[in-house]
Amino acid sequence: MDESITLHVDGRKRSLTVDTRTTLLDALRERLGVTAPKKGCDHGQCGSCTVLLDGRRATTCLTLAVAHDGAEVVTADGLAEGDSLHPVQRAFLDHDGLQCGYCTPGQVCSAVGMLAEAAAGWPSHVTRDGAGRVELTDEEIRERMSGNLCRCGAYPNIVAAIREVAR
Amino acid sequence: MTTELVTVDLLHFHAIGVPLERADGTIKVTGRAPYAFEHPVTEPVYLHPVQATVARGRVTGADTAAARALPGVIAVLTHENAPRMVSGDDPELWVLQSTEIAFRGQFVGAVLAETLEVARHAADLVRMEYENLPHDAELDPRRDDLYAPDVLNAGYPTDTAEGDVDAAPAAVTIDRTYRTPMEHNNPMEPHAVIALWAEPGELLLYDSSQGVHRVRGALATAFGLDPGRVRVVSPYVGGGFGSKGSAHAHHALAVLAAQAVPGRPVKFALTRQQMFSQVGYRTPTVQHVRLSATADGRLTAISHEVVEQTARLKEFAEQTAVCSRMMYTAPNRRTSHRLARLDVPVPAWMRAPGEAPGMFAAEVAMDELAVACGLDPIELRARNEPGTDPVTGRPWSGGRHLVECLREGARRFGWDPRDPTPGVRRDGEWLVGTGVAASTYPRHLLPGNRATVRYTPDGRYSVLIGAVDIGTGTWTTLAQIAADALEVPVGAVALEIGDSDLPQASVAGGSSGMSSWGSAVVAAARAFRARYGEGPPVGAEASAEAPAEPGGDFAADSFGAQFAEVRVNADTGEVRVPRMLGVFSAGKIINPRTARSQFIGGMIMGLSAALHEESVLDPRFGHVVNHDFADYHIAACADVVDIDAAWLEEVDPHANPMGSRGIGEIGIVGAPAAIANAVHHATGIRVRDLPITPDRLLTHGLL
Numbered sequence: 109m110d111e112s113i114t115l116h117v118d119g120r121k122r123s124l125t126v127d128t129r130t131t132l133l134d135a136l137r138e139r140l141g142v143t144a145p146k147k148g149c150d151h152g153q154c155g156s157c158t159v160l161l162d163g164r165r166a167t168t169c170l171t172l173a174v175a176h177d178g179a180e181v182v183t184a185d186g187l188a189e190g191d192s193l194h195p196v197q198r199a200f201l202d203h204d205g206l207q208c209g210y211c212t213p214g215q216v217c218s219a220v221g222m223l224a225e226a227a228a229g230w231p232s233h234v235t236r237d238g239a240g241r242v243e244l245t246d247e248e249i250r251e252r253m254s255g256n257l258c259r260c261g262a263y264p265n266i267v268a269a270i271r272e273v274a275r
Numbered sequence: 276m277t278t279e280l281v282t283v284d285l286l287h288f289h290a291i292g293v294p295l296e297r298a299d300g301t302i303k304v305t306g307r308a309p310y311a312f313e314h315p316v317t318e319p320v321y322l323h324p325v326q327a328t329v330a331r332g333r334v335t336g337a338d339t340a341a342a343r344a345l346p347g348v349i350a351v352l353t354h355e356n357a358p359r360m361v362s363g364d365d366p367e368l369w370v371l372q373s374t375e376i377a378f379r380g381q382f383v384g385a386v387l388a389e390t391l392e393v394a395r396h397a398a399d400l401v402r403m404e405y406e407n408l409p410h411d412a413e414l415d416p417r418r419d420d421l422y423a424p425d426v427l428n429a430g431y432p433t434d435t436a437e438g439d440v441d442a443a444p445a446a447v448t449i450d451r452t453y454r455t456p457m458e459h460n461n462p463m464e465p466h467a468v469i470a471l472w473a474e475p476g477e478l479l480l481y482d483s484s485q486g487v488h489r490v491r492g493a494l495a496t497a498f499g500l501d502p503g504r505v506r507v508v509s510p511y512v513g514g515g516f517g518s519k520g521s522a523h524a525h526h527a528l529a530v531l532a533a534q535a536v537p538g539r540p541v542k543f544a545l546t547r548q549q550m551f552s553q554v555g556y557r558t559p560t561v562q563h564v565r566l567s568a569t570a571d572g573r574l575t576a577i578s579h580e581v582v583e584q585t586a587r588l589k590e591f592a593e594q595t596a597v598c599s600r601m602m603y604t605a606p607n608r609r610t611s612h613r614l615a616r617l618d619v620p621v622p623a624w625m626r627a628p629g630e631a632p633g634m635f636a637a638e639v640a641m642d643e644l645a646v647a648c649g650l651d652p653i654e655l656r657a658r659n660e661p662g663t664d665p666v667t668g669r670p671w672s673g674g675r676h677l678v679e680c681l682r683e684g685a686r687r688f689g690w691d692p693r694d695p696t697p698g699v700r701r702d703g704e705w706l707v708g709t710g711v712a713a714s715t716y717p718r719h720l721l722p723g724n725r726a727t728v729r730y731t732p733d734g735r736y737s738v739l740i741g742a743v744d745i746g747t748g749t750w751t752t753l754a755q756i757a758a759d760a761l762e763v764p765v766g767a768v769a770l771e772i773g774d775s776d777l778p779q780a781s782v783a784g785g786s787s788g789m790s791s792w793g794s795a796v797v798a799a800a801r802a803f804r805a806r807y808g809e810g811p812p813v814g815a816e817a818s819a820e821a822p823a824e825p826g827g828d829f830a831a832d833s834f835g836a837q838f839a840e841v842r843v844n845a846d847t848g849e850v851r852v853p854r855m856l857g858v859f860s861a862g863k864i865i866n867p868r869t870a871r872s873q874f875i876g877g878m879i880m881g882l883s884a885a886l887h888e889e890s891v892l893d894p895r896f897g898h899v900v901n902h903d904f905a906d907y908h909i910a911a912c913a914d915v916v917d918i919d920a921a922w923l924e925e926v927d928p929h930a931n932p933m934g935s936r937g938i939g940e941i942g943i944v945g946a947p948a949a950i951a952n953a954v955h956h957a958t959g960i961r962v963r964d965l966p967i968t969p970d971r972l973l974t975h976g977l978l
């Protein structure tokens with residue numbers, strides 16, 4: 109079964125018809141040619157496909173495109189304006205928070221989403237004091253970024269990059 | 276035998292040694308770098324495979340009617356209608372050419388469809404019938420059909436023996452069995468390919484590959500094609516760690532499919548689950564290590580005997596015990612490898628094949644010996660330092676700096692003073708300990724590398740070689756080498772890699788890339804300067820091959836020291852690693868920034884192997900049960916706390932013009948042993964089987 113939907117992707121309005129079984133990730137990658145979000149597992153287990161979906165980080169392999177008619181999607185590509193990088197992206201380069209780069213767009217989107225969550229006072233598993241302001245200690249950053257796997261093992265540099273932006 | 280060392284004509288280091296930012300950094304943090312599946316193509320066809328549901332047997336029938344009837348399905352391929360291949364020299368690539376099934380999950384069919392969703396749905400509708408034959412998928416070291424392979428991976432001899440291990444004098448003996456599990460490479464980018472076939476015989480592949488020429492050669496042979504008409508393109512590769520070093524069955528299946536729909540690009544990305552049966556894995560090992568020593572810790576005998584598995588379809592013989600041939604001095608020595616040939620997927624390279632599992636057993640055994648002798652483990656290793664390579668009698672290229680690594684690491688880590696008593700440091704519910712292990716990895720130089728330098732109208736130097744960057748930093752570091760070889764700034768170099776239409780290059784494997792490709796780039800740059808001097812005309816071009824081994828007769832190995840602090844939860848058995856440090860001796864470091872990332876990346880993969888990774892193969896069915904990231908846990912951000920790497924400032928004057936030896940693999944070697952040794956120091960429990968999961972501690976007396 110097909111459905112027509114409209115997505116706003118990195119500031120561009122994109123209308124398309126999708127098989128209702130198509131994930132948001134496949135709609136972006138295979139239908140719209142938006143390949144900044146990566147497919148690492150297709151099961152919500154690795155975080156490579158993370159984008160900002162209506163402002164929040166989301167794994168796009170785990171949701172169907174048809175459920176997001178009208179949604180706003182920001183990918184790592186859209187976080188940068190041309191060659192002018194988002195501060196999180198700049199920090200990833202400064203700290204070499206990547207090797208093969210495959211997990212990286214997802215890490216970057218996840219970090220941007222996570223910083224907003226922390227600023228809004230959302231607690232995490234390691235937050236000692238459940239209410240109020242979250243201090244982004246390294247432990248908090250590691251916990252909040254653990255949905256994004258990196259087989260190259262760039263974690264210490266990713267944490268350093270996020271720490272720099274958070275402070 | 277000559278032991279003369281020749282000092283090679285080293286580069287003057289200007290760009291080399293500078294911590295340049297990754298050249299491909301911006302396009303990676305923005306997600307703009309195109310990986311294999313992302314190359315824009317028109318009217319793609321999607322492939323979804325059909326996999327065998329028996330571990331051994333024969334296909335007796337294929338009912339594809341329901342699949343073919345589904346709208347959007349273009350074709351269904353099985354052994355009955357697939358195009359014919361020419362060569363089955365590599366049985367792994369001999370796909371849909373016979374009815375034989377050699378392991379569960381083997382490809383027995385493929386659906387080609389207009390969309391991913393339809394292809395996947397249709398693959399489910401294909402009904403295969405099998406004659407099910409009894410299979411054997413259990414590695415048991417007591418089997419009576421173990422065999423000695425002719426030769427091991429990388430060409431090492433299967434067995435060695437010197438002196439008489441059994442008659443060696445021994446005040447202290449360690450005699451233990453260690454086990455390492457099946458592990459899967461799991462690069463973050465699943466193996467993926469886009470294959471385009473044009474009649475009468477031209478093939479284009481966008482591939483996720485560690486070696487474009489290697490894959491081209493394998494497919495040209497298998498399909499009887501002129502290699503000059505096969506092109507493999509891999510500009511960006513999302514990791515590999517060995518699994519993308521060779522052509523695998525999915526390549527062949529994609530080419531068969533492309534031949535079935537000439538002119539249309541076939542897109543095929545393995546799912547994470549499929550990767551557990553299709554693209555290789557680290558073989559499980561059972562390692563019997565025996566160390567004999569004098570009371571003051573001088574080794575009199577080393578024995579390292581390995582049983583591991585291979586596949587009935589194709590042999591892979593991992594060189595697990597070779598590290599024990601050269602690490603320490605001992606007059607009596609014996610190493611051996613025996614294989615069980617099983618009905619399982621084909622094992623292959625995974626980061627530091629041989630050294631990674633072998634040095635786990637060998638370096639835990641050394642720690643056991645240190646405890647038995649009452650010696651500090653660093654001192655024990657220092658006492659057993661060989662002056663020359665025990666295998667060849669030759670000196671080490673660039674020297675052997677293991678003890679310096681150990682001592683420098685001890686200083687930085689704060690090793691001393693250390694109370695060696697196990698199980699006595701407690702911080703609340705946590706038991707705390709520290710451990711050390713040595714690491715080593717050989718310097719490999721692969722033949723068959725050629726590069727071209729061309730002067731372009733914009734006043735830059737194009738440097739062309741079919742190398743690849745799998746996250747190792749090649750885009751950056753090879754340009755640094757080229758810049759110094761041409762004596763120009765890095766910005767004047769325009770590097771082109773990742774395409775088999777570029778000059779021939781060897782695989783990104785065995786930590787050989789920089790040595791092998793870099794040598795070719797330097798040779799081409801020098802040929803260019805020799806012909807054109809400093810003022811070349813536009814279009815000036817020179818090519819050259821990398822010379823064979825330049826530095827004379829030497830042993831070429833890198834060394835390192837790994838330190839770990841662990842905290843073991845006394846109630847749950849959970850192991851945490853708050854701190855790790857590696858100090859390495861690997862010759863000249865081309866780019867300290869990308870090198871540090873590679874070292875710590877290797878160490879983190881070692882931490883992951885130490886604590887998390889195990890592919891559980893159910894021998895009843897022959898498949899890996901935990902075939903995804905939910906059940907095959909790899910270290911996540913929260914598992915990795917304070918990890919750092921350092922190295923000795925050195926130049927290996929015999930290795931190559933860069934003075935480097937390669938760094939991709941040594942970081943993983945020894946890391947699991949350091950953690951296991953720290954766990955012993957923390958708890959008094961000696962875990963000899965990886966991974967060190969809580970159950971192993973709880974059932975060995977933690978509670």
Ligand code: FES
Binds near residue numbers: 149154156167
């Ligand atoms: S691809 Fe979506 S979480 Fe892995």
Ligand code: FES
Binds near residue numbers: 209212258261513
């Ligand atoms: S950079 Fe390779 S997986 Fe993260």
